[in-house]
Amino acid sequence: MINRILTLFADSKDLITKRMKNDDTYMEIAYIDSLCDESKISEGIFVPFSRNKKPFHDIVQFSSEFKPVHEMTEWSSSLLRGYVLIYIHSKYYSYDASRIIRVESQTTQVESSIQGPQIALTEDLKDGLNLIRNRYPEPSLSVEERTIGTVTKTRIALLFDSRRVNSKVLANVRSKLLEVNMETLHSAGELVKYLSGNRKHLFPTMLITERPDRISNNLAKGKIVLLIHGSMFGIILPVTFFDFMNSMDDRYESYWMSHALMIMRYISVFLTITLPALYIAIVSYNPELFRVQLAFSIAGSRSAVPYPSFVEVLVMLFMIEMLVEASVRLPRYIGSTGTTVGGLILGQAAQQAGLVSSIMIIVTSVVAITNFVIPNNAMSIAIRFMKYPLIVLAIFYGITGVVIGMFSYCVYLGSLRSFGVPYFRLPGKLIPSEEGDLGQVSSS
Amino acid sequence: MNRYFYYGFLYVALINIMLFVPNILLQNRYTGSISSMALAIPAGTLLALLFASSITKFPGKAIPEIMYEHHPRWLVSPVLWMMAIVYFLGSVIVLVAFSVVINRFYNPDTSSAVVLYLLIAASVYYSTRSTLSLLFILEMMIIINAPLIFFVLGKALFSSSFNWDAIRTVANYIRVRPNIESFAAATYIFSGYLNMSMVNRALPPNFRLKYRWLIPLIGTIALLSSVFIPIGFHGTEGVEEYLFVWSVTADSMKMEYGFIERVLFLYLILYLNLTLLFTTFGWHQAMEFIKSTFKSHTPKLDEDKTTRSNWIIGIAFAVITALYSLAVNEKLNFNIAAVWLIVRLFVELLAVVWLFILSYKQVRRTRTKRKEGNEE
Amino acid sequence: MRGATTRIAASLLVLLLLGGCGFKDIDKRLFVVATGIDNSGNPDKPYRITLRLAVTSPKIEPGAGQSQVETIEARTIAEGVRELKSYVDKELDFGQCKIFMIGEQLARTEIKPPLSWMIRRRDIQAISNVSIGYPSAEAILQIEPKTERYPGNMLFLSFGQEGTESSYTVTQLAFELGRRLTEKGLDPILPIVYPENGSYRINQAGIFNKEKLLTILKPEETQLFNQISNTELKSSIGGNVEEDPYVLTVGSIRSTYRTNKNDQGKLVIEFNIRMKGLLEEAPKMVFNKDWSVIEHHIATQYNTSVKKLLTKFQKLGVDPIGFGLRYRATHYSGDGSSWKEWLSLYPEAEFKVNTKITVEGTGLIK
DSSP states (O other), X not given: OHHHHHHHSOOOTTEEEEEEEOSSOEEEEEEEGGGBOHHHHIIIIIHHHHHOSSOHHHHHHHOTTEEEOOOTTHHHHHHHTTEEEEEETTEEEEEEOBOOOOOOOOBOSSSOOSSSOOBOOOSSHHHHHHHHXXXXXXXXXXXXXXXXXXXXXXXEEEEEETTTSOHHHHHHHHHHHHTOXXXXXXXXXXXXXXXXXXXXXXXXXXXXXXXXXXXXXXHHTTOEEEEETTXXXXXXXXXXXXXXXXXXXXHHSOHHHHHHHHHHHHHHHHHHHHHHXXXXXXXXXXXXXXXXXXXXXXXXXXXXXXXXXXXXXXXXXXXXXXXXXXXXXXXXXGHHHHHHIIIIIIIIIXXXXXSSOHHHHHHHHHHHHHHTTSSOHHHHHHHHHHHHHHHHHHHHHTHHHHHHHHHHHHHXXXXXXXXXXXXXXXXXXXXXTOOOOTTTTTTO | OHHHHHHHHHHXXXXXXXXXHHHHHHHTTTXXXXXXXXXXXXXXXXXXXXXXXXXXXXTTOOHHHXXXXXXXXXXXXXXXXHHHHHHHHHHHHHHHHHHHXXXXXXXXXXXXXXXXXXXXXXXXXHHTSOHHHHHHHHHHHHHXXXXXXXXXXXXXXXXXXXXXXXXXXXXXXXGSOOOHHXXXXXXXXXXGGGGHHHHXXXXXXXXXXXXXXXXXXXXXXXXXXXXXXXXXXXHHHHTTTOSSHHHHHHHTOBOTTSSSSBHHHHHHHHHHHXXXXXXXXXXXXXXXXXXXXXXXXXXXXXXXXXXXXXXXXXXXXXXXXXXXXXXXXXXXXXXXXXXXXXXXXHHHHHHHHHHHHHHHHHHHHHHHHXXXXXXX | OHHHHHHHHHHHHHGGGGOGGGXXXXXXXXXXXXXEEEXXXXXXXXXXXXXXXXXXXXXXXXXXXXXXXXXXXXXXXXXXXXXXXXXXXXXXXXXXXXXXXXXXXXXXXXXXXHHHHHHHOTTSOTTOEEEEESSOHHHHHTOOOXXXXXXXXXXXXXXXXXXXXXXXXXXXXXXXXXXXXXXXXXXXXXXXXXXXTTEEEEEXXXXXXXXXXXXXXXXXXXXXXXXXXXXXXEEEEEEEETTEXXXXXXXXXXEEEEEEEXXXXXXXXXXXXXXXXXXXXXXXXGGGSOHHHHHHHHHHHHHHHXXXXXXXXXXXXXXXXXXXXXXXXXXXXXXXXXXXXXXXXXXXXXXXXXXXXXXXXXXXXX
């Protein structure tokens, strides 16, 4: 056996092959050292074999830990999963001695809540299922497993509540998963990109989250969740625009505060998209929109700036984007330099040197801060991109362009569908006793 | 799902507060507008209710499908083409007129053609979306814009420079006989029910229109504010001098403690949104009518990808609009609008009466079918 | 095929970006804060146009308002404004101009041409304040008050309700003036701005007929006019009761009027005024006196002054309060004949004024 295994595998130091002999039997063992837990191997194989109190062959035959391997094609996949291959009495057996490196359940990194549960999914699929099952102990929770990725053979789990799930969406997802043709799959983001198909949407149509309580809520609403082994994020689909703007804190805080915060979030989205474009439109096309005092102070502060307003806006936005990108990658020890550079130099000094006007500094900082009010990271990046087309429209058409641009965004959002579910529809009914919904007669 | 009917009704009523209707009604204020308005309220409500109740007898079907079921193809296709042309022309007039308004106030240094081309390109994109998406967008836009418009109207009513005597003076002329121009203009405010002719594809079965009292209420408010608010601001004689009556009226209001002081700018933004909505729905309806006259077409509520026929018809519309704007100046546009309103009145009457007869036949048909079923 | 269509569509869409002609930065514009139109006495170029332009600075502090005044004589107002563009380096922007002043001499000859220019232009706000400048608009516009934060501020704040709400100042917005010039039954009235020690005095109003200025009211008459035509006005009423001067500060005045024909076919205009006020000036221990006596005396004196003012309007043949419009609103006789009736009835009309004053308190002392 060992010769054949050596031909199957490339020359690697951690592929250990042994020929062992005790009083009555001769055994060949092969395993990959880095994937196996040495203590398990010695406990389960070496020690009983060498002690030989009970004949080792009987142990192997009758114990359920040793599984017979029938096909030779299974040898490499078992070895690569951390199993030990044993050849004894001209039969092959495999023994599970895999060692999984897992990080202990950690607290939420990306989506934290102040007083809600703090635990997050981990990179192991089993731990994730454990956390979710604990929060959703319904017998109707169905878990299906697939393997995706021809090289990485990543295991993914498809979870849904079989009584509440939307069957059309489920069929859609299943067929899409069958068609996946990727070589490597490591993170939730790659799977999201693949599942959304060829269309390059401007907005994310699936929600990536690390919180098991959020997953449990969405399962109860009838959504489908995908978990990936090796990534600590899960995918929730189908979602609407308004799901991205809810943070879990809204359910844990009191009614008025959470609703006021929601309103603030929507205002921030509006500000972060339109403020630079409005600045250009008003300053260069229609300064009569402002009140008199404001118009004069803007005119005064711009008197030192040598170039037109849109150059100013683009330069400042570019600097802020550079700052945000760089602060993601700054090593911990240089972290505080980033804030100093951003705050003092870009802001104050640039204005005093006459490179930008003081109003522009305020506009830029408002834009940057309001961008991060959005709870979800994917949506926040999408919205960061949305202001640039509006700036182009504002340069050429002024306020008319900005209004038409915003309307176009609304139309685009309204025509997006996330797995067949409308993306931009106000949730709920106006009158709770209303029955029936749009599209019942002709669509299905 | 009642609310979708009322959204459709609302946006037509709101946009007509400012466009052609006040100009025509104010021109005729001493020669019969007021009585035409008083007549138009019950007439419009009656038409709307008739249409709504007739079309709910055909759940899930739009006018083309209904007509094709009951009449031969050679009769229905020209009628559909005529209706499509009437609605398309309406949107074209609105688009050209509004681009002039925007050009005057917001972008005075460019020619109005530039803004018009942008509006046309945007409308092509919007009208090629599927019907279901347009319904969601309608809801969203109305929820955002309608409160602000009511705020502007309310602000006008409670303004200190508002002269109620002038309104009473003109209201006295209700005793003058109505004329057809004003009647057509006044009933246009109620024309929002025609959106149902396309939207009915989306409505669920067993749809019954509730809160019917909203129709005369909204129509009356829209009609009265459209005519009387400019009179209250500019007096009984001065109101005839202005070309863009409502824009100057909006300019006469002052938001002293607001961020923008001139209400005109807020008002123009709201009307830009409404114009885009109006054009989108007008083109979409015309597009769907034209598509249904082709034999190979099956009506779909929510298409995954926008079909090529959508794009082709949309671009054809765009080209026609551009040519229209080159051929027509402001004065001619206004006259065409007055004539178009009268033509539209008759087309609407025809459509409502025809549909009513068809629905009556349909009800009788189902009743006899049910009787036969019971007997068996 | 698909790629080609998208590329053609994209290139056509780029053509839409050709429209950037209106782009002009805010610091390349010169804001006009006040415009003045005068008679120049030159028959070839009858209009003298003065523009007060704002010089902006990054600092906004009291006393930092600097302005530049440009004047030109021209055949028509529009031509004059266009020619003035060549006198300055930046684009003239009327978007923030909220003060329009017509010189007193021009007002005495004709007022319609300047107003129609104002209304026809799209960038002049319909809510701008129109006034008359004495002796001429140019003289008023050349005053630069030292306490202004930015140019034109003092004039902005004098009209309207943001700054001072004086009861001696009549405020007329451009659209109101337009309404009054065309309406049948309402005549124009405009405030008059006098220069005073480097600042302005606006406490008199001018009465117009449809063409020109007829007369200028005295300050007390102006306050009276304001009181009977506005409700939200803080004003004061004075009177003598038994040789003691009393002054009431009045918070709200409710005045209603009716125009009716009495039995002999003569027009009777009834004015009912209701006021509530606090005593501001009164002899001591007024708290214990009988207030109704005070109210009665002051009301009678008020009636007399209002009647005098209304008769003055009647003799001039003008109607700034709007009685004619009220008559048209309440008497309908088809085809505009109610207006002709009014024209014949107004010169003989009789005025009846009833005032009811309620003293609410005497301030902080008795």
